[in-house]
Amino acid sequence: MSASNKQLLPAEEVEHHFKQLLPTADSCIYEPPKHRLVFESESVDTSYLRLPIHYIWNEAARSIITTEDKAYLISIIESGNAALAYCEDDQIIEHKVFKAYMVRKKQGKSQIKHLKTKGKSKAGSRVRLANTEHFFEEIQERITEWLEYFEIEQIALSCSKTLYPFLFSDNFELDRKDERLIKIPKHIPEANFDNLLSIHGYLMNGELIEVV
Known part of the structure; x- marks a missing residue:
């Protein structure tokens, strides 16, 4: 059975972790119902990055956007x-x-x-x-x-x-x-x-x- 490690991240650290995970993943998929990114790769473990609710995922730019009026x-x-x-x-x-x-x-x-x-x-x-x-x-x-x-x-x-x-x-x-x-x-x-x-x-x- 798979085990998981969970870590709550301050909002300001989310983009840093995103930039670390992206190069090592074969795919990065955004799941709207859970407001999270799924990083999958054959060589590394699957990771899930839930975004702060006041952040936005920009699919076109493949980037996280912080907002002031969401x-x-x-x-x-x-x-x-x-x-x-x-x-x-x-x-x-x-x-x-x-x-x-x-x-x-x-x-x-x-x-x-x-x-x-x-x-x-x-x-x-x-x-x-x-x-x-x-x-x-x-x-x-x-x-x-x-x-x-x-x-x-x-x-x-x-x-x-x-x-x-x-x-x-x-x-x-x-x-x-x-x-x-x-x-x-x-x-x-x-x-x-x-x-x-x-x-x-x-x-x-x-x-x-x-x-x-």
Whole structure:
């Protein structure tokens, strides 16, 4: 089984590592969904260089571009909790935290999962389901507002695929296949403001992964 070494990189060191990796690789491929470069070679180990979210990969020039006005969103969504942020360059400009009663107290299971396993819902379940629908409507409205007012270039998302049908519903202008979506490659224990700040800091850095 392959092992990997991970190293978090300050943004200012990313281009240096890029220039070191490029000459030794047979190929360098950019993966938009993960905002990273993949360096492959027959003679050296495969390396992955995740770019800071406020950096841009220029395919034509085959180079990394640093910007001062890149606009992007961070969306951390779980059952009953969500933390969203509109950011420019290295700053969080606006943020919003949502909460909803979506979890059955005894079992600790979200209403979405409960309906999948138990079928019809009782009165309490119907309340939780209504809260679920309202919860995602609020998330959709806030993201749509930002998309309409700002030129959003990327949307960093942490969301279980179980919740995708609720988030990416027919009345939401953002599609799950939108090219601006990138997956946040890190486990987030809870969608709250503190973790939103932490993930923003994480995304502002780059990350080097070497598979050996």
